[in-house]
Amino acid sequence: MLQLHDVIKTYSGKSEVTALDGINLSIAAGEMVAIMGPSGSGKSTLLNLLGGLDVPTSGRVLVAGKDLAGESEKERSLFRRTSVSYIFQAYHLMPTLKVSQNVALPLHLAGVPANEINRRVAEVLREVGLEAREKHLPDELSGGERQRVAIARALVTGAALLLADEPTGNLDTARGEEILNLLRAIHRERGTTIVMVTHDHHAASACERLIKLRDGRVEGDSLRGGGDR
Amino acid sequence: MRFLLRTLSLSYVRRNVAKTLLTLLGVVVGVATFSAIRSAQGTLVKGIRSTVDRVAGKSQLQITMEGGVPEEVQERVRELPGIRATSPVIEQIVVPERGELGSLLVIGIDLLGDREMRDYGFDGDDADLDDPLLFLAQPDSAIFTRQFADKAGLKTGQTISLRLPAGVKRVAARGLLSPKGFSEAFGGNLMVVDVYAAQELFGRGRRFDRLDVRLSEGTSVAQGSATLEKALGPAFRVETPARRGEQMERIVANFVSGFNVSSGFALSIGTFLIFNAFNVAVNRRRRDIGTLRALGATPRQVQLLFLAEALLIGVVGAAVGCLAGTALSQGFLRMMGQTTETVYGVTSSGAVHLPPGIVLESMVLGILASLAGAWGPALSASRIPPTEALAKGAFQARLPGRVAPRIAAGLAAFGCAILLALNPPFGGNQLILSVLLLGGAGLVLLVGPLSRALLQIFIPLATRFAPVSGRLSSDALLGNPRRTSGTVMAMALSLTFVLGFAGYMGSTKATMTRWMDDALTCDLFVRASANFSRPDFLFPGALREELLQVPGVRAVESYRGVRPLYQGQQILVNSIQVGPTMDRTRFEFIQGDAESMRRGVIREGMCTVSENFYRRFNLGVGQQVELVTPGGVVRIPIAAVLRDYSSDKGTVLLDRTRFLELWKDDRVDIFDVSVVPGADVGQVRDAVRAKLAGKFPALVSTRQEFTAEIGKAIDAFYALTRITVFLALLVAFLGIVTSLLISVAERTREIGILKALGGLPSQIARSIVLEALALALTGLVLALPAGNLFALFMEGAIAEYFTGWQMPHHYPWEILAQLLIALPLISAFAAWIPARQAGRLEITRAIEYE
Structure with missing residues (x-):
């Protein structure tokens, strides 16, 4: 599903910063993977490359056999629209749109017919348990509910890859647990590949595989219950 | 979407x-x-x-002549073959005493013979004028349109006061026209009077403004036109109404x-x-x-x-x-x-x-x-x-591209604009547009790097004056070059327009004033009309003798101007007693000298031409001007070329004697009166007024009053400059408001942190005001040279193309002084809204702002 070959990402400015320094990774379809590491280890950069939000300075990022580094901005946008979905720590919901409108947004961007949008939105809102909140604005929801809206928005496109950037980072333990359960259920029931960046060991333990990064390099890659890959 | x-x-x-x-x-x-x-x-x-x-x-042709069509011409025309009817017309615009009613077009026609020409469509019970003879017998009779009468609350038999050349006069409504055809002319603000009464009212003497001609059936317009031109000679203009309309248009x-x-x-x-x-x-x-x-x-x-x-x-x-x-x-x-x-x-x-x-x-x-x-x-x-x-964090727009190619392209565009202005391969609107586009593009390209350089000079000064606020404003301005240069660009462009237009206008006015000081040297001007180009009334020539009798009057010269067509352009032919005029006037000679002018114009019947006539038609000393006069085409040799700004199309000056000989019309536009040394000009003016009172309309002005009036007419001509100045100040205000609103939005988090660290709202507000002042000052500094170049272009290539005038450059110091006062005030006022917004930011929310 995901393959990274000798991926280097540097940011130029007054001084050059190497965020990823020769990453080689492979994640199979249907896996649920946690990426951990201290601040500045390159976790979010890695996630951005996997989602086609950014391109590597060198190396190859293959997602479902497609090398994103060689794709144009438009092709990467279309890839994000159909093949990948995101969950952010800060939710990134449109504050002025109602819950159902936020969830429907990627479908509108893709030009899906209105009745199909309504059907799919209702279905995912039911799945995340927010059917009663569809007319609310994000400001009227709790942190956990907002993250569930973000998850519903990620699910609605039916993308096979879900990238989550600190999905429980803004939540208390109970709400965080709810979100993790939801992600596990999605992984289990839909077979979605989930790659989650987190600082939280408890959140990481929800995943089958743990990749540790430090200074832009893979420091460790292990399966739940022990054993290196 | x-x-x-x-x-x-x-x-x-x-x-x-x-x-x-x-x-x-x-x-x-x-x-x-x-x-x-x-x-x-x-x-x-x-x-x-x-x-x-x-x-x-229904007229198919109209006969006009510079100075008016003599009455006897009507008889001659009527007897020509192919002419069905002729009708004399006098047209004059007057203003009712109630100014809110708008100007009124007075048409003088021969009511008894005009039915062949126009459908009047009288309004009322009997749908006609009650008694045309009674109408003619009463000199205050007039017919109004129903539309105007309703507006003025006027009924048949009632009177209305009008400002006429001879003063305010009451005229009575003897009939009303229904709103169709003829009566819809001039937006319905129409008054019809008897043509002979109009001659009297408007000092036309025994002349009409034109003769309307209706041709017999079977006579084509071309045939009629040819017949009339042949019979009347070149002094008369025979045109279709459509062509005459086109010309005025x-x-x-x-x-x-x-x-x-x-x-x-x-x-x-x-x-x-x-x-x-x-x-x-x-x-x-x-x-x-x-x-x-x-x-x-x-x-x-x-x-x-x-x-x-x-x-x-x-x-x-x-x-x-x-x-x-x-x-x-x-x-x-x-x-x-x-x-x-x-x-x-x-x-x-x-x-x-x-x-x-x-x-x-x-x-x-x-x-x-x-x-x-x-x-x-x-x-x-x-x-x-x-x-x-x-x-997370502040978003800073990137520096626009590489600077060196931008500066090179800007300089190239600016250079091309200057080259084009100095050596114009074409003229008119095409030239204005090309130079403005190239110059504007050059300014747009250069304004970013230049404004950055200027701000780097201003900011240390501001920081010295207000260390904290100065630093904050400098960070905001230099940190977002795109926003800063966008605002500076808009301000620089609009101020360039203001300084350019004001410079051009100032140069025109200064040149005219200097010329008027040299040319308008008598003590009193006696005019019959306030209109410079189309007088409402002309004095009889014999009035000069009467004016000479007024106590305190030393000399009187009779000025008359006519505007014949010359090579398709309506030039001005001036005439005056040149000898005495030369004694009191300083002429600036481009070709020839005072002696050649005196000899040629006074003794040999030659003429002088203005500098713009010389440039426009390429005719100077030693060549001849071919003028169409009532007696036919006359070739007049040129004795001198003078600097003269009386007409933008070109001026020819003749001695009064020569004019009378050629035009056979002794009527006078203005009497130039010189008083005896030591006499009180005011007293002489009052004596002249008393002499003319009740006989002629007379506007008697001193030299200062007359030049002030001309100055006012020039100002009116440049009304658009005032609109431009207003719009430029609006740009300055709105540009600064929006630019600073973005600045405050971008710096919300920074402002929150500053407040949390003890920054006073006044310090933050001061930094925003400083930002506004720096933007305004940078825009103005950039506009100074650009505006000057624009003014030079207008005074040079453009003025020369449209008027042939050459004007010395006059820098608009007054406008600059006004801008130096107005801009800081406007900038500070514009900064008030964003400063208030910044002052009201809640620390906790501002710090959370991303």
């Missing part, structure tokens, strides 16, 4: 009502000014033409087209405001853009979203602008009409309607202006990488 517009865009509008209204205001101001000017122009020009057409009635159209600069300027202001507002919007919605991009929106979709918003704003703004334009247009028409009446002696009256063509044109231009303004911000929004859009 509709979903995004309905949800994201609409919600942004709801949350930012004031900013949206400000954005709309940009389009509304632009479109309203544009549509008002265009519709007023159209109404004025078409009104003049339509008046000519409607007043012409052309004269006025040249003047009103000057307003196109102001309307184009207004639209560019709209574009600038949209640009600024969309910059604010892109900045504020950066996170939304990032989310959209992360969800798969393509760069094109993001760009289209902003452009669709601009389209909607353009449509709504343009529609409101058209409505506002309708309201403004009447004012523009009044202003333009007053000027054309003073300067050219023609005007139009009536209500302005926005024709569908102008509505469409305004809507399209408003929408295009909106899209053009939003294009840049929309493009930059689409280019924001999603990772950057979603990143």
Whole structure:
């Protein structure tokens, strides 16, 4: 599903910063993977490359056999629209749109017919348990509910890859647990590949595989219950 | 896209009502000014033409002659073959004492013989004039249109006061015309009097303004025209009413087209405001853009979203602008009409309607202006990488490209503009447009790097004056070069216009004033009419002798000007007693000298020509001017070329004796009166007034009063400059407001942190005011050389092309002084809104702001 070959990402400015320094990774379809590491280890950069939000300075990022580094901005946008979905720590919901409108947004961007949008939105809102909140604005929801809206928005496109950037980072333990359960259920029931960046060991333990990064390099890659890959 | 517009865009509008209204205001101001000017122009020009057409009635040809058609010509014409009817006409614009009724076109016609020419359509019980003979017997008789009578509350038999050359006079309504055909001329502000009474009222002597001719059946216009031209000779002009309308239309159209600069300027202001507002919007919605991009929106979709918003704003703004334009247009028409009446002696009256063509044109231009303004911000929004859009912290727009090629391109464009202005391969509007486009493009390209360099000079000064606020404002200005240079660019461009126009206007006025000081040297001017180009009344020549009898009067010269066509241009032929005039006047000679002028003009019947005549027609000393006079074509040798600004088409000066010999018309426009040394000019003026009272209309002015009046006429001609100055100050104000609003939005987090660390609201407010002052000062410093170059271009290539005049450069110090006072005040006032917004920021929210 995901393959990274000798991926280097540097940011130029007054001084050059190497965020990823020769990453080689492979994640199979249907896996649920946690990426951990201290601040500045390159976790979010890695996630951005996997989602086609950014391109590597060198190396190859293959997602479902497609090398994103060689794709144009438009092709990467279309890839994000159909093949990948995101969950952010800060939710990134449109504050002025109602819950159902936020969830429907990627479908509108893709030009899906209105009745199909309504059907799919209702279905995912039911799945995340927010059917009663569809007319609310994000400001009227709790942190956990907002993250569930973000998850519903990620699910609605039916993308096979879900990238989550600190999905429980803004939540208390109970709400965080709810979100993790939801992600596990999605992984289990839909077979979605989930790659989650987190600082939280408890959140990481929800995943089958743990990749540790430090200074832009893979420091460790292990399966739940022990054993290196 | 509709979903995004309905949800994201609409919600942004709801949350930012004031900013949206400000954005709309940009389009509304632009479109309203544009549509008002265009519709007023159209109404004025078409009104003049339509008046000519409607007043012409069934006449197929019209005979005119410079100075008026002598009465006896009517008899000669009537007897020619192919002529069915002739009718004499006198036309004069007067103003009712109740100014709000608008100017009134007085038509003097022969009521007994005019029915062949015009359908009067009398209004009333018997649908005709009660008794034409009674009408003629009473000298105060007049016929009004029903439309005007209703407006003035006038009924048959009642009187109305009019300002006539001889003073205020009451005329009685003896009949009313129904609103159709003829009576719709001049927007219905029409008064019909007997032609012979009009001769008396308006000092036409035994002449008419024109003869209207109706041809017999079977006689073509070409045949009739040929017959008349052959019988009357070259001094008479035989034209169809349509052609005469076209000519008048052309004269006025040249003047009103000057307003196109102001309307184009207004639209560019709209574009600038949209640009600024969309910059604010892109900045504020950066996170939304990032989310959209992360969800798969393509760069094109993001760009289209902003452009669709601009389209909607353009449509709504343009529609409101058209409505506002309708309201403004009447004012523009009044202003333009007053000027054309003073300067050219023609005007139009009536209500302005926005024709569908102008509505469409305004809507399209408003929408295009909106899209053009939003294009840049929309493009930059689409280019924001999603990772950057979603990143926390202040968003700083990147430096626009590489600086060196930008400076090189700017210098090249500017250089081309200067070269083109110095060696114009073509003239007129084409030249103005090319130089303005190249110069404007050069300024736009150079303004970014130059403003940055200037700010780096200003900022240490500001920091020395206010260490904390100065530092904060410098960070804000230099940290976002795109926003800073955008605002400075708009200010520099508009101030360039102001300084350029003011410089040109100042040079024109200074040149004219200097020339008037040299040329208008007598003590009193006795005129019959306030109109410079189309006098309402002419004095009989014999009046000079009477004026010489007035105690205190030493000398009187009789001035008369006629405006014949020369090579298709309406030049001015001046005549005066040249000898005594030369004794008191300092002429500036381009060719020849005082001696050759004295000898040639006085003794040998030669003429002098003005410098612009010499340039325009390439005729100087040793050559001859071919003038069409009532006696035929006469070739007059040129004795000297003088600097003279009496006509923008060129002037020929003849001695009075030579003029009388050629034109056989001794009537006088102005008597130039010199008083005996030591006499009190005021007392002599009063004595002249007393002498003429009750006999002739007389405007007796001292030299100062007369030059002040001419100065006022020049000012009226440059009314558009005042509009431009106003619009430029509006740009300064709105530009600074929007720029600083973006600045405060970008620095919300920084302002929050400063406040948390103990920064006082006054320190933050001061930094915003300093930012505004730095923007204004930078714009002004850049505009100083650019405005000067623009003024030089206007005074040189443009003035020479349109008028042939050469004017010494006059720097607009007064306007600069006014700007130096007004700009800081406007800047500080404009900074007040964003400063208040910054002062009100709650620390906790501001720190959370991303």
